[in-house]
Amino acid sequence: MQGPLLDFxxxxxxAGLRISPAESIDAAxxxxxxxxxxxxxxxxxxxxxxxxxxEEKRLFADCFDLFFSRxxxxxxxxxxxxxxxxESPLARMLLAGDQSAxxxxxxxxxxxxxxxxxxxxxxxxxxxRRILERMGLAALDREIAAAPPPTADRLxxxxxxxxxxxxxxxxxxxxxxxxxxxxxxxNRSLARTRLAAIDRRDHDRMRKLVRAMARRLxxxxxxxxxxxxxxxxxxxxxIRRNMGWDGLPFLPVWKEEVIDKPRLVxxxxxxxxxxxxxQFLLLFLYSLNEALSGLHAFAFSGTLVPVSDLxxxxxxxxxxxxxLDRAGFGSSNYGQALADFAEGHMALLDSRTTxxxxxxxxxxRTDPRAEILAAMxxxxxxxxxxxxxxxxxxxxxxxxxxxxxxxxxxxxxxNTLDALDRIIAGLLRDGA
Amino acid sequence: xxxxxxxxxxxxEATEAGLATAGYIASRPIATAAWxxxxxxxxxxxxxxxxxxxxxxxxxxARWLGIGLIRMQxxxxxxxxxxxYEWKYxxxxxxxxxxxxxxxxxxxxxxxxxxxLARLHGFGDLFFSEQFLEPRPLLRALREPGGxxxxxxxxxxxxxxFEAFLLxxxxxxxxxxxxxxxxxxxVPPLVLLTSNSQRDLGDAxxxxxxxxxxxLPDARLEARILAARLPGLEDELRRQLxxxxxxxxxxxxxxxxxxxxxxxxxxxxLLLHVRELDVALVRDTLNVLLKFEADIEAAEPRLAELxxxxxxxxxxxx
Numbered sequence: 001m002q003g004p005l006l007d008f009x010x011x012x013x014x015a016g017l018r019i020s021p022a023e024s025i026d027a028a029x030x031x032x033x034x035x036x037x038x039x040x041x042x043x044x045x046x047x048x049x050x051x052x053x054x055e056e057k058r059l060f061a062d063c064f065d066l067f068f069s070r071x072x073x074x075x076x077x078x079x080x081x082x083x084x085x086x087e088s089p090l091a092r093m094l095l096a097g098d099q100s101a102x103x104x105x106x107x108x109x110x111x112x113x114x115x116x117x118x119x120x121x122x123x124x125x126x127x128x129r130r131i132l133e134r135m136g137l138a139a140l141d142r143e144i145a146a147a148p149p150p151t152a153d154r155l156x157x158x159x160x161x162x163x164x165x166x167x168x169x170x171x172x173x174x175x176x177x178x179x180x181x182x183x184x185x186x187n188r189s190l191a192r193t194r195l196a197a198i199d200r201r202d203h204d205r206m207r208k209l210v211r212a213m214a215r216r217l218x219x220x221x222x223x224x225x226x227x228x229x230x231x232x233x234x235x236x237x238x239i240r241r242n243m244g245w246d247g248l249p250f251l252p253v254w255k256e257e258v259i260d261k262p263r264l265v266x267x268x269x270x271x272x273x274x275x276x277x278x279q280f281l282l283l284f285l286y287s288l289n290e291a292l293s294g295l296h297a298f299a300f301s302g303t304l305v306p307v308s309d310l311x312x313x314x315x316x317x318x319x320x321x322x323x324l325d326r327a328g329f330g331s332s333n334y335g336q337a338l339a340d341f342a343e344g345h346m347a348l349l350d351s352r353t354t355x356x357x358x359x360x361x362x363x364x365r366t367d368p369r370a371e372i373l374a375a376m377x378x379x380x381x382x383x384x385x386x387x388x389x390x391x392x393x394x395x396x397x398x399x400x401x402x403x404x405x406x407x408x409x410x411x412x413x414x415n416t417l418d419a420l421d422r423i424i425a426g427l428l429r430d431g432a
Numbered sequence: 433x434x435x436x437x438x439x440x441x442x443x444x445e446a447t448e449a450g451l452a453t454a455g456y457i458a459s460r461p462i463a464t465a466a467w468x469x470x471x472x473x474x475x476x477x478x479x480x481x482x483x484x485x486x487x488x489x490x491x492x493x494a495r496w497l498g499i500g501l502i503r504m505q506x507x508x509x510x511x512x513x514x515x516x517y518e519w520k521y522x523x524x525x526x527x528x529x530x531x532x533x534x535x536x537x538x539x540x541x542x543x544x545x546x547x548x549l550a551r552l553h554g555f556g557d558l559f560f561s562e563q564f565l566e567p568r569p570l571l572r573a574l575r576e577p578g579g580x581x582x583x584x585x586x587x588x589x590x591x592x593x594f595e596a597f598l599l600x601x602x603x604x605x606x607x608x609x610x611x612x613x614x615x616x617x618x619v620p621p622l623v624l625l626t627s628n629s630q631r632d633l634g635d636a637x638x639x640x641x642x643x644x645x646x647x648l649p650d651a652r653l654e655a656r657i658l659a660a661r662l663p664g665l666e667d668e669l670r671r672q673l674x675x676x677x678x679x680x681x682x683x684x685x686x687x688x689x690x691x692x693x694x695x696x697x698x699x700x701x702l703l704l705h706v707r708e709l710d711v712a713l714v715r716d717t718l719n720v721l722l723k724f725e726a727d728i729e730a731a732e733p734r735l736a737e738l739x740x741x742x743x744x745x746x747x748x749x750x
Contacts, residue, residue, distance in 0.1 A: 244521045
């Protein structure tokens with residue numbers, strides 16, 4: 001496989017495309033067919049082989065353009081060669097105004113120094129200096145000091161321009177090869193940060209992460225799944241299957257049980273203490289829609305507010321602040337919220353519904369009304385309580401967790417995106 | 433074996449021109465995909481919104497190359513016996529009945545049970561041979577002597593198991609039938625899979641395919657498509673019509689009108705003997721372009737504005 005293609009594959013991987021070795025081989029075979037001569041054809045071809053979704057096509061196009069647009073070593077105005085003799089090859093190139101030779105020398109030095117390994121922007125100046133040194137900066141400087149004034153000025157000017165160009169080259173390498181690592185690192189650390197502690201400016205990135213996680217779960221669990229129940233014969237399909245043996249049942253077919261998509265009722269505490277967590281939970285659940293067969297969302301701090309239509313009507317980024325406006329930032333009263341639910345929405349619960357409650361269970365010393373939760377647990381399939389507080393402090397102060405927990409099938413600590421992902425994946429797997 | 437139509441796909445330009453003769457105006461990436469699919473022997477996975485000509489591409493390829501199009505529509509619950517092959521059970525039963533008497537005669541002289549059984553073995557797998565095989569689309573495509581275009585339509589609607597089952601076919605152009613063995617294509621068919629992105633397809637499947645994304649066309653391409661499909665349409669009307677549809681696509685709609693809708697609309701206007709677009713006319717025929725009540729409601733109040741914009745920047749066509 002040729003060098004440029006290998007470099008490009010590396011850049012493309014760093015840009016976020018997932019390229020398997022098999023696809024690299026395909027790419028090489030494809031390039032063998034089309035050659036490098038026609039750039040449009042090359043781009044179409046590689047895009048066919050390497051980018052496998054609309055999102056990847058976009059990444060691919062950006063990466064391709066960046067990779068094949070080398071920084072401008074072409075001079076702004078055509079330069080005439082300046083008369084004068086020079087000792088070092090670099091000075092000769094500068095005097096001759098031979099831009100393509102300079103570009104080739106810079107690229108060569110960059111390749112020897114493995115600039116493609118650059119990982120962080122603070123290395124730009126370091127690499128720039130090293131490339132210049134390898135190109136013969138020291139000799140050039142000596143020559144500038146020794147040369148007569150007109151030639152020296154000319155050389156100095158050429159050297160400064162060259163420095164800019166090389167820096168640009170290094171920056172391009174940074175953009176091509178380092179982006180992926182930095183992004184990945186950031187996403188990994190964000191997924192493990194406590195949600196309440198995440199900075200507002202990272203929210204956009206978080207939303208993307210949440211959507212990506214939800215998409216993964218949705219593709220995994222988005223279809224109707226079946227589980228075989230050995231022992232119960234499916235007579236109709238057995239006869240069909242065994243037609244070849246005159247209907248004698250050599251190969252029995254067992255009845256299958258369809259695993260239902262979960263039907264969820266979500267109650268989110270959006271009081272000050274839990275609001276940050278609530279918005280990511282809602283975003284997560286709403287991005288999952290194809291893996292769920294129904295979703296009803298409620299938000300409360302004091303009284304319970306149904307928020308499903310609010311969330312369905314507008315894009316989630318705008319809907320969530322609206323929810324917080326309507327119900328948020330009061331002091332929480334779990335007893336009141338449960339009583340509201342019992343009064344108006346108990347009919348939502350049946351033996352196939354899972355109730356998810358998100359909250360810290362701190363009701364500010366109001367009546368917890370745990371008996372309502374018990375009644376809900378009886379009607380619904382199960383209750384899952386997600387609590388952003390660490391387990392040791394459940395039950396301290398005004399926390400009513402110990403009184404709620406016995407009615408929940410799962411009561412889990414959930415304060416990072418990773419934890420959220422794990423819990424929801426569990427729910428989907430068991431058909432909740 | 434090289435198929436007889438190999439020469440026709442000698443270059444990307446030839447492919448583009450060839451598809452045009454079959455009435456399909458291909459953008460450059462589409463032509464590249466078709467050409468590369470043949471030369472790398474890889475299937476093409478075509479994705480894109482409904483109505484941009486994914487299925488039409490397969491039909492046009494078949495028309496141009498003069499080979500059969502074998503189409504398989506995917507749906508939930510599709511399985512091997514419907515996609516690949518099935519045994520002709522009825523025929524098997526009938527033959528056993530008919531041959532019953534002959535069986536006695538054939539085995540009659542053998543002295544013991546063992547010998548008779550050994551003799552019976554000698555007949556081989558009489559009833560599980562090619563004569564009793566009912567080929568379904570996938571197998572038919574492999575056995576087509578001059579090659580074929582195999583269209584696996586809306587593969588995202590099929591189950592995940594079916595996707596896995598396609599893998600052998602897509603990478604090696606062969607299928608294994610337990611009773612007979614492996615059947616391999618002499619001339620590999622050109623395989624196109626289409627998907628509306630209802631769900632993400634598996635990585636294994638995507639890896640084996642060239643991935644072609646057909647988006648909504650730009651004005652120039654759309655005008656060329658219209659010219660090819662409806663030669664009776666006047667240039668001036670065509671220009672306005674394309675510009676208007678392009679404008680309509682800038683709105684925030686649930687389902688943007690795609691090429692097939694544009695063609696339907698143009699056909700409607702042709703039937704109505706329209707020479708020029710006006711607001712009343714567009715309003716009356718809007719339901720050809722937009723398929724959701726909410727979309728029509730959203731677009732209606734802005735028709736005049738869109739038409740004006742369309743008149744302003746209608747592109748000259750060649």
